[in-house]
Structure formats: C-alpha cells, structure tokens
Amino acid sequence: MEKQTITIYDVAREANVSMATVSRVVNGNPNVKPATRKKVLEVIERLDYRPNAVARGLASKKTTTVGVIIPDVTNMFFSSLARGIDDVATMYKYNIILANSDENNQKEVTVLNTLLAKQVDGLIFMGHELTDSIRAEFSRSKTPVVLAGSIDPDEQVGSVNIDYVAAVEEATRQLLESGNKRVALATGSLTHPINGQFRLKGYKQALEKAGVAYDESLIFENEPSYQAGLALFDKLQKVGATAVIAGDDELAVGLLDGAIDKGVKVPDDFEIITSNNTKLTEMTRPQLTSIDQPLYDIGAVAMRLLTKMMNKEEIEEKTVMLGFDILKRGSTK
Known part of the structure; x- marks a missing residue:
C-alpha cells in the first residue's frame, strides 16, 4: 500500500482547528493556547505529520x-x-x-x-x-x-x-633548528593558493631567517594520499632531504611507512611534521608531530x-x- 502524504490540511481537520493554527504550532509561534497546542501536537504525533521544508520555504522564501x-x-x-x-x-x-x-x-x-x-x-x-x-x-x-x-x-x-604562512614558518624553523640542512616541503598543487602562496611563503621565510639558501628541488607537489607518500620517500632520499613538512596527514603516513620500508629510522635519521592533526597522526608508530589547527x-x-x-x-x-x-x-x- 502506498504511504499517503499527510498534509497540514489533514492535521487541521483532525484537530478541528484552522491551518493557520497548525502552522503557528509547527513554527513555534507563542500565540497559541496551551490546550490547543497540546491537541495539535498530539494529532501531529498520531498522523506522523512532517512539515514539508520546501513548501515552508516557498511560503517564507527561505528553505x-x-x-x-x-x-x-x-x-x-x-x-x-x-x-x-x-x-x-x-x-x-x-x-x-x-x-x-x-x-x-x-x-x-x-x-x-x-x-x-x-x-x-x-x-x-x-x-x-x-x-x-x-x-x-x-x-x-x-x-x-x-x-x-x-x-x-x-x-x-x-x-x-x-595563518598558514606562520604555521609552516614555525614548522620549518623547528626542523632547521634540530640540525636538518635539507628540509623538504611536500604539499598539493602549487597552483592552489594555500600551497603556492601561503605555505611556500612561510617555508621561504624560515629559510631566509636561518640563512639557508632556497632550493627548488626540495619542493614536491603530490596527491594527498597514502600511496603518494610511500612513493615520495625515495624521491626525498635522492635529493638528500633529512626532514619534510607534509601538507596532508595521509601523505605523511605514507612518508613514514616509506621510511620504515627503507630501514630509515624516524626521527633519528629522518624527521616529519604534518599539517592537519587529524586522528591519523596518533595511529602511527611513531606518532606524527603536527601543526594543530582547530x-x-x-x-x-x-x-x-x-x-x-x-x-x-x-x-x-x-x-x-x-x-x-x-x-x-x-x-x-
């Protein structure tokens, strides 16, 4: 049997009130006598009436x-x-x-x-x-x-x-201060402003303040995926990076596992800071240091x-x- 759609008209008829009264009850308008409100709500409950949000939107021009x-x-x-x-x-x-x-x-x-x-x-x-x-x-x-x-x-x-600029600058500074000469930045596409304008700027600022020359071979654009991270670790080793800032947590987990597969010890021989502090960062061993954004x-x-x-x-x-x-x-x- 097909389910009948219960309308405001059915509720009004059953409760023996006007449709305007039902509407006032549904929309929480205080100008309804408590006894009437109770009666209308009981009918709504019994008939399982669900106000049509679209119809309501048409009346108020707001969906x-x-x-x-x-x-x-x-x-x-x-x-x-x-x-x-x-x-x-x-x-x-x-x-x-x-x-x-x-x-x-x-x-x-x-x-x-x-x-x-x-x-x-x-x-x-x-x-x-x-x-x-x-x-x-x-x-x-x-x-x-x-x-x-x-x-x-x-x-x-x-x-x-x-503030992505400040966050990446701080992460880069920490990696440089712990003795890394070659810190890589692995983010998504540099055409995305968050990477090409903000993260890159923070990275460059930290290098400049530390008196380290900027080297384009340390910048990597990747898919934000685990597979991409696994594949990326080889490339980081080839350019002599000893630390990386990853723009995505899944990418960072891939990088960590890539290092472990190669027998590279994290953090002794290679350090990783990731960017989003999702719960993935606590599921790995070692757990991942991360920029923590709320x-x-x-x-x-x-x-x-x-x-x-x-x-x-x-x-x-x-x-x-x-x-x-x-x-x-x-x-x-």
Whole structure:
C-alpha cells in the first residue's frame, strides 16, 4: 500500500482547528493556547505529520538549507570540518546538503549549480582553490558564501582558516633548528593558493631567517594520499632531504611507512611534521608531530559566519584567523 502524504490540511481537520493554527504550532509561534497546542501536537504525533521544508520555504522564501561543497568526503581533514559545520547548522536549525566535488574544478561548478537550483540560503565551500569559473558563479548567484579551510587571497569571499604562512614558518624553523640542512616541503598543487602562496611563503621565510639558501628541488607537489607518500620517500632520499613538512596527514603516513620500508629510522635519521592533526597522526608508530589547527572550530566558525551573512547581521571581519599550535610527537627529535 502506498504511504499517503499527510498534509497540514489533514492535521487541521483532525484537530478541528484552522491551518493557520497548525502552522503557528509547527513554527513555534507563542500565540497559541496551551490546550490547543497540546491537541495539535498530539494529532501531529498520531498522523506522523512532517512539515514539508520546501513548501515552508516557498511560503517564507527561505528553505533554511545550506549547501556544503566538500572536495573529498573520505579525507579526514574535510570530514572533521564538516562535523563543526553540521553541529552549528543544527543549533541554528539549518538543514545541510553535502555535495562531493572530487577535487575536480569542472565538477565543482556543476555541483554548485545543483545546490543553487535547490534554492539553498547559503554555501560553505571547501575547495583547494577559487577558480575564475567558481568565482563567477558565486558573484552571479548573490548567495552568501563562506570558505572553510581554504583561502581567498583577494579576500572577496568570507573565510575561516589558520595563518598558514606562520604555521609552516614555525614548522620549518623547528626542523632547521634540530640540525636538518635539507628540509623538504611536500604539499598539493602549487597552483592552489594555500600551497603556492601561503605555505611556500612561510617555508621561504624560515629559510631566509636561518640563512639557508632556497632550493627548488626540495619542493614536491603530490596527491594527498597514502600511496603518494610511500612513493615520495625515495624521491626525498635522492635529493638528500633529512626532514619534510607534509601538507596532508595521509601523505605523511605514507612518508613514514616509506621510511620504515627503507630501514630509515624516524626521527633519528629522518624527521616529519604534518599539517592537519587529524586522528591519523596518533595511529602511527611513531606518532606524527603536527601543526594543530582547530578543524572542528574552523567548520563551526564558518557556519556561524554564514548564519550572520544569511540574516544580514553585522560582520566585523570576513576573513577569520584561528590560532594554531605545533604538537610535538615521535616523528621529530
């Protein structure tokens, strides 16, 4: 038997009240007599009435839905951010539609348009770079957008991050100070501002302050995967690196295992600092030293910033920088 969709009309008829009264009860409007509210809620419970969010959105022109574009659902960095986004969204009674863009610039545009067609009230974008095509879509749609864990170098779009320049500078400084002459930097593509503009800048600043010459052969662009890390360790040995800063935790685990496979002792003969402090860093032996960024908070603050934009509240700062630490574990001396 097909399940009948229970409408607001059915609830009103059963409870013997007007549809406006049912609507007031559902939307938590205080102007309803307690006895009437109780009666309506009992009918809603008995008929299993679920207010249609889309219909409600049409009436109020607000679907109270937020679209979240995530490059890779399986990457712990992004899933940790998503937790923070989801918890704050729930608190402010927003529904979330999560869409996976597979780190593909073409798919990002398609996914974005799919979300906009669903009339989302706001968007949180977690991509590695803002391509011109994505920027064009953002400005055309007039929908509020916040970046979580990615950066807009032009600061046109609101974003929540840590200071990547300072974080990588500090990590590089620590590796140089523990006696490494050749520190490698292994990140994703340098066309992504987070790598090519921010991380690289921090790395170069630390070298300069330590009076060490910059050597391009120590910079590596990789997929953020375990396999890529395994394969990369050989290349690091070939260029004589004795330490590395990895832009992704899965990559760092691959590097660690690559070293172990080659009989290289970490941290005695080779040191590793990673970037995201996801729980992977504690699952390895030795555990991985990491830049600690508050991933959950980045997601939560991004969602809170978006609620302010959607409600046209006053916003002091569109680019929010949260603090970071370097957590020392067993992969550094």
